[in-house]
Amino acid sequence: MNILSYLQKIGRALMVPVATLPAAAILMGVGYWIDPVGWGGDNALAAFFIKSGSAIIENMSVLFAIGVAYGMSKDKDGAAALTGFVGFLVLTTLCSPAAVSMIQKIPLAQVPAAFGKINNQFVGILVGIISAELYNRFSHVELPKALSFFSGRRLVPILTSFLMILVAFILMYIWPLIFNGLVTLGMHIQHLGSAGAGIYAFFNRLLIPVGLHHALNSVFWFDVAGINDIPNFLGGQESINAGKATVGITGRYQAGFFPIMMFGLPGAALAIYHCARPENRAKVGGIMLAAAFASFFTGITEPLEFSFMFVAPVLYFIHALLTGVSVFIAASMHWIAGFGFSAGLVDMVLSSRNPLATQWYMLIPQGLVFFVVYYVVFRFTIKKFNLLTPGRELAVAGDESDGYNVDVETPASSKADETAALARRYISAIGGSENLTGIDACITRLRLNVKDSGLVNETLAKRLGASGVIRLNKQSVQVIVGTRAEIIAGAMRTVMLSGPVAAVTAAPTAAAVAESPVQAVVKSNKPIVEKLVSPITGDVVALAQVPDEAFASKAVGDGVAIRPTGKIVVAPANGVVVKIFNTNHAFCLETEAGAEVVVHMGIDTVALNGQGFTRLVEEGETVTAGQPILELDLAYLNANARSMISPVVVSNMDDYSGLATLATGTVVAGESVLYEIQAK
Known part of the structure; x- marks a missing residue:
């Protein structure tokens, strides 16, 4: 699986937790609207709404850990979600300021500020990915009988806990370097004036997927480099009187976000909706409408941004560029507005009353222009490059993991x-x-x-x-x-x-x-389109002797079977693993020549629910002949399977004239030629 495919897999998994964010954003927005000054301090109902929404928003990182672990697990089991939660707790606890102080034997006051920001989206996604990979690899491992209670799914949280100790140890040394590096970058950017404001905004958006934008924000919003935009803007006339703020300057790192959050991103949401496949539009429309409203009303953009940042990274890069352009334009024109929470309608209304606001109303026509720009650019890019934004994948019945599957060739x-x-x-x-x-x-x-x-x-x-x-x-x-x-x-x-x-x-x-006709095994002068090597070491068995009527009658396809003596199952040819059954007992390989080869380990082994099989690759990966695909616990399988005679058949034999040179006797995985496929 290539990097882009893997990012798309992460993006689809993120749709699980992202679907909860619009509701949280709207709850908070209603609370801020009821009490725009006190933020719940002057109104109990406002506090109720704000706290309800913030309970989700403030725990977004742990939601990502759970959601990604669940969404990327091979069978969408709750044990995977539990694994993500356990891993997140271990990692964030070990990297908390108190734990770092205790482990490194330094006073709490001397713990780097970076560890106060360790609870972020980057860590949540990282933990989710690691947890899912561990779950997919070890959830069917059988331990010795004395430890059998901890076998399978129960084993994964234990393994994750130990692995997170290692990850935490690494982060203790590299996290402060990353955080401090971004702070240093921000302090250099501030000397570039309006251009620096645009560069800051570009990196602000670009760093959101990994949660590192907080380090950069601290330079421009709070008193790290003397800018202190948010406190100065909230101070209004008092900040001016105290000489802390400058009219037309304070807020320039914030103003350009209003056109993006209130208008640009809703334009992107409309483009994503219009580009969705017809049968998916109702579902996508609901998600996009809620996310667009949250962005416009409250300035909370994560529900929208996380819906496309991983499945279509090029769109997110364009979004970061356009944000930088918007902030640069507003700063250059001295159209100034500020916010205390985010750049949504609530903060714009509040900003209009602030003496530091300069021609803030010009941000509205700028926003309308950006609405059109986002819509046109997003729609063109999605269509031109066939990007798999939400709703453009074919929904496959019976798959409730994320609502979408990839099929880009057939309408x-x-x-x-x-x-x-x-x-x-x-x-x-x-x-x-x-x-x-x-x-x-x-x-x-x-x-x-x-x-x-x-x-x-x-x-x-x-x-x-x-x-x-x-x-x-x-x-x-x-x-x-x-x-x-x-x-x-x-x-x-x-x-x-x-x-x-x-x-x-x-x-x-x-x-x-009457059985459907099958291809005979013949030897002729017809050209050979594919040579298949044996996928496992063992003894060749005629297909007619397989104790399963479907294989023995060649209804599934033509080929031979093997009684395995080795434990590693390899790819019989170069190609793509188009299917691995979720119990790992069988896989289908589409070879470079187009042959569909089914390797089915044992008979009725699906009943073992994956026990005895370990997956070594994932669906969609390109493999080479001899590359390991599965690992068998042969002792367990021989003791528990009805039969371990394993058919290796070509299921699309209608595309070929037959098979030639079938192997006999003992074959070696990845070395012995099992048979050749002849062209018509």
């Missing part, structure tokens, strides 16, 4: 409708929703529980694209549909929730039991 409206229609027809073929009692999926097949397997119409199922239908017993049916099995299963669940589906009227026929 969502047509493909989503097609998948839903296909799912509805499969339900009809199974005997209708009245006959269907349970839906699950393996990497290539629908695993369905039914009231009566005799009502399943195999003819229709095969007409819909199924390679075969297997009746395990009266209540269990498997339908071989290929690597889209999980997507179809999710769509079937969604269709079932929307209302009853009738069974097809045509009765099953005897012809339905």
